[in-house]
Amino acid sequence: MIPDLPSDLEAEQLASRMGIEITRWDVQEMIGTMPVKGNRQPFGLLHGGANAVLAEQLGSVASAMHAAQFGSVAVGLELSCTHHRAATDGVVTGVARPIHLGRSTTTYEIVVTDEEGKRTCTARLTCLLRPKAPGA
Numbered sequence: 001m002i003p004d005l006p007s008d009l010e011a012e013q014l015a016s017r018m019g020i021e022i023t024r025w026d027v028q029e030m031i032g033t034m035p036v037k038g039n040r041q042p043f044g045l046l047h048g049g050a051n052a053v054l055a056e057q058l059g060s061v062a063s064a065m066h067a068a069q070f071g072s073v074a075v076g077l078e079l080s081c082t083h084h085r086a087a088t089d090g091v092v093t094g095v096a097r098p099i100h101l102g103r104s105t106t107t108y109e110i111v112v113t114d115e116e117g118k119r120t121c122t123a124r125l126t127c128l129l130r131p132k133a134p135g136a
Contacts (some may be wrong), residue, residue: 034094063129087101094111105129
């Protein structure tokens with residue numbers, strides 16, 4: 001799922017456990033999918049926290065790609081999610097697009113839609129870009 005991730009860490013990745021698959025890897029447009037099945041809350045709807053995980057995964061990976069050009073790493077600073085409608089089956093798709101790409105912060109808007117293309121969640125993620133630790 002994540003290039004160059006040590007195999008012993010792959011099984012521990014939350015995104016892997018939730019079935020998130022990134023289908024487009026680009027700083028300007030990061031796209032991924034996530035199944036509703038296995039990520040539901042007790043009433044059978046997609047859990048709001050699952051939307052947050054999808055949004056943070058897409059925005060963080062895109063931010064990390066942007067940060068790499070400065071020799072930096074991206075760490076999450078703030079995530080907000082507005083849940084518009086329920087998803088009950090199939091997969092949802094998240095599309096992360098930058099609002100701001102700076103040298104010290106990035107902000108992405110992530111739109112999550114159901115299989116009918118209806119918006120289920122809008123999220124905004126801001127990441128702090130920090131210099132890599134020596135030897136990292």
